Amino acid sequence: YSMSDLSYDTNQIVRVPAPRGGFLVLSSDRIIYTNPVTNVIRKVIFTPTYFTAVAPVDSDGFRFIFGSSSGEFFILLILASPTGKVTELKFERLGRTSIASCLTYIDDGYVFVGSQHADSQLIQMTTERVHSEGTEAQFLKIAHTFPSLAPLNDFCLIPSNGMSDQNSIVAGGGSANYGAIKVISNGIEAITIMSAELAILDNEDSSARCSVI
Numbered sequence: 001y002s003m004s005d006l007s008y009d010t011n012q013i014v015r016v017p018a019p020r021g022g023f024l025v026l027s028s029d030r031i032i033y034t035n036p037v038t039n040v041i042r043k044v045i046f047t048p049t050y051f052t053a054v055a056p057v058d059s060d061g062f063r064f065i066f067g068s069s070s071g072e073f074f075i076l077l078i079l080a081s082p083t084g085k086v087t088e089l090k091f092e093r094l095g096r097t098s099i100a101s102c103l104t105y106i107d108d109g110y111v112f113v114g115s116q117h118a119d120s121q122l123i124q125m126t127t128e129r130v131h132s133e134g135t136e137a138q139f140l141k142i143a144h145t146f147p148s149l150a151p152l153n154d155f156c157l158i159p160s161n162g163m164s165d166q167n168s169i170v171a172g173g174g175s176a177n178y179g180a181i182k183v184i185s186n187g188i189e190a191i192t193i194m195s196a197e198l199a200i201l202d203n204e205d206s207s208a209r210c211s212v213i
Contacts, residue, residue, distance in 0.1 A: 067100025
């Protein structure tokens with residue numbers, strides 16, 4: 001079995017469960033469905049994007065969800081005839097989330113979006129447009145956000161100001177369009193795990209102690 005009309009940057013194959021069977025071939029500008037058993041090939045072409053996560057929604061392979069490197073969230077419908085033969089692919093954009101590193105469909109339209117670039121989210125897909133202030137209308141809503149500092153790029157420890165015994169950390173994290181500066185003020189403790197004497201050559205031939213926390 002062989003295929004033609006593949007993009008130069010084809011990078012992923014996703015299995016489609018029975019009764020549809022076959023598999024999806026993913027690239028930046030198209031998704032191709034193929035089934036060597038039924039000799040069916042269907043494809044959908046779209047504006048180039050890079051998928052960072054994909055997951056099935058249904059056990060029969062009817063719907064798949066996709067997350068992209070720009071944070072866009074898509075759904076693919078694999079339509080079939082009454083005999084189970086795939087007839088058409090429909091690919092639709094539902095909205096924007098954190099950049100997905102993994103996707104898990106839970107139930108009742110709820111999807112967990114795990115991200116290594118920003119806060120992870122629990123979202124719910126909807127059949128009607130959701131309008132939120134300051135954002136474009138989309139077919140999903142954020143049910144819960146799980147705060148994250150990842151990826152942590154830099155931070156500094158701010159000692160207590162005397163009014164509290166609690167230290168704070170100002171951290172710069174996130175990536176792409178999701179960078180943020182966050183202040184962590186609870187549960188922070190600086191612990192010296194190693195120290196070493198460092199000789200410093202100066203006029204007084206003194207030494208200094210370096211600590212790693």
